Amino acid sequence: MSDNTTPITADIAANVEAIATRAKKAAQVLATATRATKDAALHALADALIANATPIIAANQHDLERGRTNNMSPGLLDRLALTEDRITQIANSLRDVAALPDPVGEIIRGSRLPNGLRLTQQRTPMGVVGMIYEARPNVTVDAVGLTLKSGNAVILRGGSAAASSNEKIVEILAATLETQGLPADLIQSVDAYGRPGAVALMHARGLVDVLVPRGGADLINTVVREATVPVIETGTGNCHVYIDNTADLEMAINITVNSKTHRVGVCNAAETLLVHRDIATTFLPAAYTALAAQNVTVHTDDASAAFTEGTGVSAVAATEEDWATEYLSADLAVRVVDDLDQAIDHIRTWTSGHTEAIVTSDYAHAERFIAELDSAAIMVNASTRFTDGGQFGLGAEIGISTQKLHARGPMGLPELTTTKWVVRGEGQIRP
Amino acid sequence: MSDNTTPITADIAANVEAIATRAKKAAQVLATATRATKDAALHALADALIANATPIIAANQHDLERGRTNNMSPGLLDRLALTEDRITQIANSLRDVAALPDPVGEIIRGSRLPNGLRLTQQRTPMGVVGMIYEARPNVTVDAVGLTLKSGNAVILRGGSAAASSNEKIVEILAATLETQGLPADLIQSVDAYGRPGAVALMHARGLVDVLVPRGGADLINTVVREATVPVIETGTGNCHVYIDNTADLEMAINITVNSKTHRVGVCNAAETLLVHRDIATTFLPAAYTALAAQNVTVHTDDASAAFTEGTGVSAVAATEEDWATEYLSADLAVRVVDDLDQAIDHIRTWTSGHTEAIVTSDYAHAERFIAELDSAAIMVNASTRFTDGGQFGLGAEIGISTQKLHARGPMGLPELTTTKWVVRGEGQIRP
Numbered sequence: 001m002s003d004n005t006t007p008i009t010a011d012i013a014a015n016v017e018a019i020a021t022r023a024k025k026a027a028q029v030l031a032t033a034t035r036a037t038k039d040a041a042l043h044a045l046a047d048a049l050i051a052n053a054t055p056i057i058a059a060n061q062h063d064l065e066r067g068r069t070n071n072m073s074p075g076l077l078d079r080l081a082l083t084e085d086r087i088t089q090i091a092n093s094l095r096d097v098a099a100l101p102d103p104v105g106e107i108i109r110g111s112r113l114p115n116g117l118r119l120t121q122q123r124t125p126m127g128v129v130g131m132i133y134e135a136r137p138n139v140t141v142d143a144v145g146l147t148l149k150s151g152n153a154v155i156l157r158g159g160s161a162a163a164s165s166n167e168k169i170v171e172i173l174a175a176t177l178e179t180q181g182l183p184a185d186l187i188q189s190v191d192a193y194g195r196p197g198a199v200a201l202m203h204a205r206g207l208v209d210v211l212v213p214r215g216g217a218d219l220i221n222t223v224v225r226e227a228t229v230p231v232i233e234t235g236t237g238n239c240h241v242y243i244d245n246t247a248d249l250e251m252a253i254n255i256t257v258n259s260k261t262h263r264v265g266v267c268n269a270a271e272t273l274l275v276h277r278d279i280a281t282t283f284l285p286a287a288y289t290a291l292a293a294q295n296v297t298v299h300t301d302d303a304s305a306a307f308t309e310g311t312g313v314s315a316v317a318a319t320e321e322d323w324a325t326e327y328l329s330a331d332l333a334v335r336v337v338d339d340l341d342q343a344i345d346h347i348r349t350w351t352s353g354h355t356e357a358i359v360t361s362d363y364a365h366a367e368r369f370i371a372e373l374d375s376a377a378i379m380v381n382a383s384t385r386f387t388d389g390g391q392f393g394l395g396a397e398i399g400i401s402t403q404k405l406h407a408r409g410p411m412g413l414p415e416l417t418t419t420k421w422v423v424r425g426e427g428q429i430r431p
Numbered sequence: 432m433s434d435n436t437t438p439i440t441a442d443i444a445a446n447v448e449a450i451a452t453r454a455k456k457a458a459q460v461l462a463t464a465t466r467a468t469k470d471a472a473l474h475a476l477a478d479a480l481i482a483n484a485t486p487i488i489a490a491n492q493h494d495l496e497r498g499r500t501n502n503m504s505p506g507l508l509d510r511l512a513l514t515e516d517r518i519t520q521i522a523n524s525l526r527d528v529a530a531l532p533d534p535v536g537e538i539i540r541g542s543r544l545p546n547g548l549r550l551t552q553q554r555t556p557m558g559v560v561g562m563i564y565e566a567r568p569n570v571t572v573d574a575v576g577l578t579l580k581s582g583n584a585v586i587l588r589g590g591s592a593a594a595s596s597n598e599k600i601v602e603i604l605a606a607t608l609e610t611q612g613l614p615a616d617l618i619q620s621v622d623a624y625g626r627p628g629a630v631a632l633m634h635a636r637g638l639v640d641v642l643v644p645r646g647g648a649d650l651i652n653t654v655v656r657e658a659t660v661p662v663i664e665t666g667t668g669n670c671h672v673y674i675d676n677t678a679d680l681e682m683a684i685n686i687t688v689n690s691k692t693h694r695v696g697v698c699n700a701a702e703t704l705l706v707h708r709d710i711a712t713t714f715l716p717a718a719y720t721a722l723a724a725q726n727v728t729v730h731t732d733d734a735s736a737a738f739t740e741g742t743g744v745s746a747v748a749a750t751e752e753d754w755a756t757e758y759l760s761a762d763l764a765v766r767v768v769d770d771l772d773q774a775i776d777h778i779r780t781w782t783s784g785h786t787e788a789i790v791t792s793d794y795a796h797a798e799r800f801i802a803e804l805d806s807a808a809i810m811v812n813a814s815t816r817f818t819d820g821g822q823f824g825l826g827a828e829i830g831i832s833t834q835k836l837h838a839r840g841p842m843g844l845p846e847l848t849t850t851k852w853v854v855r856g857e858g859q860i861r862p
Contacts, residue, residue, distance in 0.1 A: 385861040404661070
């Protein structure tokens with residue numbers, strides 16, 4: 001990505017500032033656009049992507065060739081690759097966003113003051129949103145759809161590995177906006193300025209209203225450290241499942257397996273399993289057998305290691321590092337705890353604040369787990385995998401915030417807006 | 432304050448980290464405290480301040496003596512000075528906070544998902560709040576009251592000019608908390624570590640959940656530039672009053688005078704008056720006469736300068752700098768504009784995004800002013816002075832945010848909380 005030592009020339013800073021200034025002007029036009037205008041534009045963008053699949057795929061080929069030359073891994077190459085089918089999927093995601101309610105103009109609260117003033121607090125676009133992300137061209141389109149619907153201009157900084165694809169996509173989308181009577185400057189990129197351009201974007205205070213980094217921990221840490229504009233951290237998930245002594249055994253196994261193996265590379269997958277000592281003897285052998293069937297490797301403390309024999313699970317000894325690790329793989333740390341208190345203490349010590357689940361039939365234990373843990377989501381008798389904008393019924397998801405300011409947990413379109421207070425009177429002054 | 436070149440020794444960083452770690456532990460205790468416990472503690476703190484007025488005033492004398500030796504201005508000395516009456520006022524402000532509703536536990540939204548899961552999003556404390564402010568000992572108590580009620584631990588960094596007063600106040604408040612069965616570590620200060628301590632606080636990522644700077648533009652800019660923890664900017668107010676061609680003359684004069692002169696040193700005071708060309712001939716002479724009676728100096732463009740004669744107002748020629756200036760004094764920039772469009776354009780160019788007012792009797796103009804300007808508060812036919820937590824009925828005010836993330840405009844207790852999602856199920860897993 002970029003770091004403190006990346007030099008920004010005055011030229012690049014001025015160019016990025018000019019881009020952001022044009023974005024701000026364009027955002028002022030979009031701020032008063034009706035939902036009908038925005039939805040029509042989203043459908044036009046989707047149509048344009050499908051109509052231009054051939055040139056987009058041609059540009060994508062350049063990225064793929066460069067990737068192969070640079071020995072990019074097969075997994076990353078696959079994420080980078082665009083096909084007609086994938087372009088149709090990406091285009092359809094824009095139509096899905098069009099179908100969502102417009103967050104702009106929503107009245108959050110309001111009242112009539114004693115002096116007769118009518119007060120409302122209503123949602124209004126942020127203005128200019130910066131997005132810094134890695135080599136997935138679909139994120140380019142996602143970001144455009146979400147920011148357009150929420151009334152914002154977007155400035156993109158994609159990974160250099162997807163530079164040709166992104167350049168072509170941005171060119172097509174910006175030109176299409178103009179055919180819809182909207183400013184092309186709503187969609188711009190700083191990719192031409194490389195890493196210094198990204199750093200200049202992070203420093204564009206007063207012009208960029210919020211910066212959303214999407215990607216791995218390194219990218220996010222760099223942005224948080226470097227940025228002087230406000231940032232929404234979308235974060236890592238070191239999620240826990242705690243099996244209480246009163247848990248239903250079958251439910252406990254189902255939730256453990258689903259939380260760990262439904263998809264292993266995602267932030268809401270479980271990474272550590274905590275098991276109450278009193279239920280370990282019955283629960284752990286069955287859980288290990290079920291996890292072994294999904295090829296999970298368990299990283300066990302001494303007490304939990306005692307139950308692996310005969311279950312077929314592959315096991316390694318856990319160290320403290322395992323408690324802190326977000327594996328993002330078919331690995332699961334396992335620890336036996338004395339009681340709920342020790343489980344809460346373990347989670348408080350090691351969690352990244354994403355999602356924690358308890359499996360229990362004890363009312364008081366459930367309520368204590370909810371009250372005493374402070375993560376973005378707390379599950380009682382449900383899989384950690386439910387922490388998701390789609391699952392929560394929020395529609396599109398911009399990301400899952402693990403910070404406490406502004407947005408926490410799954411973020412939908414409203415999280416890309418701010419509010420303003422409107423006060424209507426007939427000449428009131430302060431006495 | 433502090434800047435990038437302020438050296439932090441490893442010792443100071445470790446001490447501040449230890450303070451923040453203790454604060455985090457203490458906050459976990461407070462997070463589950465009931466409103467009754469918190470309100471009782473707030474009243475006990477108020478009682479303790481009044482009971483300890485003598486030692487507090489004695490400590491304050493040291494600050495005042497040092498201030499006089501350092502040629503502190505009479506205005507600043509007055510803000511720094513504590514008397515029995517002022518201590519009683521400060522104590523009563525804690526009782527006022529006790530009377531406000533508890534934001535913690537409020538359900539923001541909730542639903543039942545198709546698979547039967549019950550979803551709620553509820554307010555929960557931020558955790559550890561840092562406050563960096565200037566030499567006003569009353570802010571120390573304010574900060575303690577607001578953070579305690581919202582379930583947070585606070586780490587204070589007051590101005591060095593009030594160091595003795597703050598040390599004594601923190602000592603009394605922390606000791607009183609313990610008598611209430613709450614951890615003394617809920618109220619701590621890094622003042623003993625000077626500027627490096629403040630910088631260490633700004634860098635305590637993962638331990639400090641939000642930092643609220645309160646003070647002048649220099650302090651706020653330093654914190655925003657330096658901090659790696661999340662910051663809520665409480666900001667400057669370059670507020671505008673626009674007199675439309677259709678304005679009621681008497682209302683226009685009242686709102687102009689009230690917005691400018693009700694209190695000149697505050698962020699919601701008007702700093703620039705924009706006047707539609709068609710009403711300038713009748714409005715400006717009368718407005719100047721009324722402003723002259725309040726000893727306001729006007730900084731006029733050429734067109735508005737033409738109407739000063741015979742009004743008794745003192746006038747100087749405005750330069751572009753005047754459009755950008757937050758005077759915080761009995762000065763007002765004045766410009767004649769051609770129409771609403773030019774007024775909106777002027778405000779968009781120069782505003783700090785705090786409060787803008789229009790005086791008009793034209794419905795379409797009022798609605799355009801609301802829709803096309805993007806400031807924290809928009810007033811129609813009302814004084815800019817209404818942008819205030821108390822006036823808006825929010826109860827206590829932590830500050831007025833001019834940023835767009837998390838909170839915008841007057842911030843009450845809910846803005847010192849974050850949310851968490853709670854999901855209750857009976858074994859649901861992702862299919």
